[in-house]
Structures are given as C-alpha cells and as structure tokens.
Amino acid sequence: DWLVSENKTVRVLDALCATGVRPRRWRREVPCQERLRITANDLDSDALSWAKKSHETNPIGDNIRWIPEPSRFAKEQEGIVEDGIQWVNEDAKKIMVECPFQWIDLDPFGSPVNFLDAAIQSISRIGVLEVTATDTAALCGSAKTSAARRYGSVGITDSYMHDDATRILLGVIARIAAMHDKSMHPILSLFDGHHVRVSVLLKRSKEVASNWNDQIGYRIRSQPYHFAPQPTGEYSGPMWTGPLFDAEIAGRMTIEKAIQLCAGKEDDYPEDWDEVDIEHSRREIERSVRHISQSADLLSQEHLLIAIDDLGIAAGIGQIPSMKKLKSGLEERGFKMARCHMPEPMFATDADWQTVLEVARLAK
Ligand SMILES: C[S@@+](CC[C@H](N)C(=O)[O-])C[C@H]1O[C@@H](n2cnc3c(N)ncnc32)[C@H](O)[C@@H]1O
Structure with a gap:
C-alpha cells in the first residue's frame, strides 16, 4: 500500500525479459497475485516466442486473468495476456514512454544508460526501478573512456571499485530522476558477481529532487577515504554518496525468508534433478542474500x-x-x-x- 492505494493494482514491467524467467518467477513467488499486472517485453521475437512457449508448457494454473487498460494517450496496448502475463514484442523505450508503470526491471546487455530516461518517465507518481548493469569495466574504472562517456565519471581500480561502481550508477539514476522532478531513494544496491544491481524508489517531488546534488560527490583516497563534494587529490566519481539500502526493506531479506519465497517446491523441480541439484539451488539462494539483512542497518546510514x-x-x-x-x-x-x-x-x-x-x- 506504500506503492498504490489500498486494493489498487500494481503495473509491473520486465522491459527486457529474454526467456521470461523473471516475470514467470514474479507470477510464482510474489504474494497477492490478483493485484499484479505483469507485462513482459523483449524486442527479439525469437526470445519472446521461447518465453511464451515456456509459460504455456509450465502454466501457473491459478486462473488469473486481466485485460490491459488503454495506455497513455488512450492508445490500445500491444500484446496479449496469457496466464497472467502480457507478452509484448516491442522496443522497451516505446512501451515505457507510452505506459505508466509502478515497477520496472531493466536488465540489458551491458550498460542500462539507453533505457534510464524512458524508464524514469514511465514510473508513476511513486514507483520502484530495478536496474542491472554488466558493463563493469566502465563502472569499476578500468575502461576510462567508456566511463567518462556513459557515466561522466572516473574510477580507480582498487578495493573500493565495486562500491564505486554501485554508487556511480546510483548517481546517474539520481541525476536523470531529478530532471523529471523525481527523487531517488535506494532500497538495495549491490555488486554481485559480474554485475551491479540496484533497486530504487522514485518519488515525484520537485522540492526533494531539487536537492539531488546534496548526495553527489567524490571518493577521495585519504586514510582510507572520505566523500567530498569537490574532487581533490586521488579520487573517483562523481557518485552517489548517500545510503545504499533501505534498512526496513533490506533488513527483511534473510536467508530463511529467501528460501521460503524462492526455493522450488517438490513439483517445480525438473524431472532430471537429483539431491545435488536441489542442494546447489538452495545454496545459490542463500549466497544471493548472504550478509544483506545483517548489513542493512549500517548501509542505510x-x-x-x-x-x-x-x-x-x-x-x-x-x-x-x-x-x-x-x-x-x-x-x-x-x-x-x-x-x-x-x-x-x-x-x-x-x-x-x-x-x-x-x-x-x-x-x-
Ligand atoms: C541480458 S538480456 C535479459 C535477460 C533477462 N532479464 C533474464 O533474466 O533472463 C537482454 C535482453 O534485452 C533485449 N533487448 C535489447 N534491446 C532491446 C530493446 N530496445 N527493447 C526490448 N528488448 C531489448 C534482448 O533481446 C535480450 O533478450
């Protein structure tokens, strides 16, 4: 209810869904399915056919049905709803400009910068934007020209490069959000394996957005470092220098909760899985949330x-x-x-x- 008023539906978009694994997981794992309006989009028609086929072959089976409302400018929406997911084969930027969403996931190949402006415009009065970036050479500071071009930042490849990468991406999102009168509040910001993943809350507020620059600065390498609004000496940035987590939300991401929500049920496992595969999948779930809830308090301040x-x-x-x-x-x-x-x-x-x-x- 912090996202939409009580009993209202939540419009969710996987803008670059590829095999459709994420929207299918939303269908299986998110509670209150009757309130979700999931749209799954990909420009590649082969990927989309594959995703639809897999949804058809392994249905959710809860009889959820809904009809897409007309988008902005009273345009009829593309795509059809099958077993609770609206499948669309379009350029993600077009859909996001045409339709408002309360929750958008962006998981492109490489840098997400192409999609950020349209996604931030699409988010309604309040909404969640989740972004993956795999161009870690640019974000971590080893590909210096790409970093300067895409993010307007410089990096240093030392122990802080992964934290810098996360903060540089957040800084760019905060900047673009401010252009659209929105403020950005990180919920969960991580460097995981080979990618950066951030989830942020965007809120329409000219007053708060006007102060976006207060949380932007540089990491100055001192003993060991400090954040400052202006660069001096050896530095990386500009980047987001504010909190990385929302203590309340990230604090609830415990291993027990993740297993309870995300581990497959007996019926879900592929036929050829044995005990080793099941154990491996549980370990991966554990690994993906390890240390999050314990560090939530500190990383939110x-x-x-x-x-x-x-x-x-x-x-x-x-x-x-x-x-x-x-x-x-x-x-x-x-x-x-x-x-x-x-x-x-x-x-x-x-x-x-x-x-x-x-x-x-x-x-x-
Ligand atoms: C990294 S994959 C997404 C992976 C997916 N989220 C998953 O978890 O399996 C990126 C996808 O973006 C799609 N894509 C690239 N440009 C696009 C665009 N402009 N609009 C929509 N989809 C696009 C590609 O076809 C590809 O399937």
Missing part, C-alpha cells in the same frame, strides 16, 4: 567501508585480522560492524578509522 585485506597492512600487523575478533572488538567499544555482500571480504562500521586500526592491532 553513513558508514565506513573497509576491505579486510587492506586493513592488515594499514594497521602494520603484517597479517589479515580475524573478522570475528574485529566484530567483537568494535562491538565491545559500542560500535556496529557487519560483513557486506561484496565480491571481496569487506565490512561496514560506524566506528572511526583510528578505532578500527586500534581494534585490528588487537585482533591478529
């Missing part, structure tokens, strides 16, 4: 992010300190500490750098 591998050198102890001892040492001093969902072992804390060094020296 100002925090210091530290790579454990760098800390040993910085503290002059010649070895990597134990994560467990660091946690108890920081907590004994009244600070919070949580391991983050990152490709390399990193943790967030609300302690200052001197305290972290002091605790690291005792945590060998």
